[in-house]
Amino acid sequence: MSMNNKSTSKSNGKSSGKTRGILIGAGVAAAAVLLGLASWSATKPADRDSAGSILEISNSPTPEAESGTGAETGVFPELEKLARRTEGDPLAQGTADAPVVMVEYADFKCGFCGKFARDTEPKLVKKYVEDGTLRIEWRNYPILSEESDAAAHAAWAAGRQGRFWQFHAAAYAKDAKAKGFGAEQLKELARQAGVKDLDKFAADSASEDAKTSVRKDKEEAFALRATATPSFLINGRPISGAQPDEVFEQAIESAKKAAEAGKAGKKATPGAGAGQ
Numbered sequence: 001m002s003m004n005n006k007s008t009s010k011s012n013g014k015s016s017g018k019t020r021g022i023l024i025g026a027g028v029a030a031a032a033v034l035l036g037l038a039s040w041s042a043t044k045p046a047d048r049d050s051a052g053s054i055l056e057i058s059n060s061p062t063p064e065a066e067s068g069t070g071a072e073t074g075v076f077p078e079l080e081k082l083a084r085r086t087e088g089d090p091l092a093q094g095t096a097d098a099p100v101v102m103v104e105y106a107d108f109k110c111g112f113c114g115k116f117a118r119d120t121e122p123k124l125v126k127k128y129v130e131d132g133t134l135r136i137e138w139r140n141y142p143i144l145s146e147e148s149d150a151a152a153h154a155a156w157a158a159g160r161q162g163r164f165w166q167f168h169a170a171a172y173a174k175d176a177k178a179k180g181f182g183a184e185q186l187k188e189l190a191r192q193a194g195v196k197d198l199d200k201f202a203a204d205s206a207s208e209d210a211k212t213s214v215r216k217d218k219e220e221a222f223a224l225r226a227t228a229t230p231s232f233l234i235n236g237r238p239i240s241g242a243q244p245d246e247v248f249e250q251a252i253e254s255a256k257k258a259a260e261a262g263k264a265g266k267k268a269t270p271g272a273g274a275g276q
Contacts, residue, residue: 075258080236082220084137090159093125094135099259100252102134105141105221106230108151108171108181113230116242117172123245128252138168139217141229147181150205152214154186157204158195166193235259 083101086092094101102124106113121136128134140155142148151171158167170176170192179185183202190201204210221231224238232239232248235255239247 074237076236079233090164091138094129098135100134100235100255103137103233105139105226107142107144107148109144109148110229112242114172116230120245140214141221151181153205153210156210156213157201158190158193160204161195163193163195
């Protein structure tokens with residue numbers, strides 16, 4: 001992950017201070033270790049492994065995760081609450097009441113994000129989103145360059161016309177990143193995505209609403225100290241990097257079972273109380 005380390009560290013400090021109020025309890029601090037509590041200044045391209053994760057970050061449970069309050073090891077209820085489940089959210093796919101929510105923090109300039117978008121995400125959509133198990137919520141996390149911000153604003157603008165996921169696919173096509181994300185190229189990507197009103201698209205991309213939305217997502221990720229893109233939360237379980245398909249499938253299956261068990265437990269409780 002390439003970035004200006006000094007400027008990112010300053011942004012991280014400011015953003016984290018602003019967003020502490022949205023994070024709940026000590027479990028968030030423990031989970032932040034899984035997403036990379038190491039300082040931004042220590043994050044260098046050489047630290048990336050072949051899957052795109054930071055080498056210091058493990059997707060296996062840590063001692064901090066073991067002491068978390070979640071029913072499953074490595075799962076944090078505080079992080080599960082970051083799923084918004086907003087009806088009609090154009091930057092989400094899947095039903096708002098799906099038992100499993102995967103929150104994805106990603107940058108359109110990130111090569112590993114593109115790999116996940118092309119190779120893994122379509123399989124998850126087909127296997128889990130289409131049957132109602134999974135909901136995917138996108139969070140814009142532009143940290144690599146000014147073009148990252150421009151692409152994030154453009155993606156948000158495409159969503160205003162119901163074409164976010166089509167724009168997402170066009171921006172993560174294999175040759176898209178090499179062409180850059182200048183104004184004309186972003187307009188071309190919007191055209192490919194089927195955005196009908198390109199004037200509105202340009203205006204929305206430059207709007208304060210776009211900046212506010214992207215900043216909100218970015219500050220949420222900063223507060224989690226997510227030093228790798230992409231980073232994910234699956235019902236409160238942190239996963240860092242473009243991991244193999246089975247890592248996501250196992251996390252989704254585990255989260256589904258936990259959600260079903262929790263639902264069954266809630267149904268059983270009133271009956272048990274009535275018999276006393």
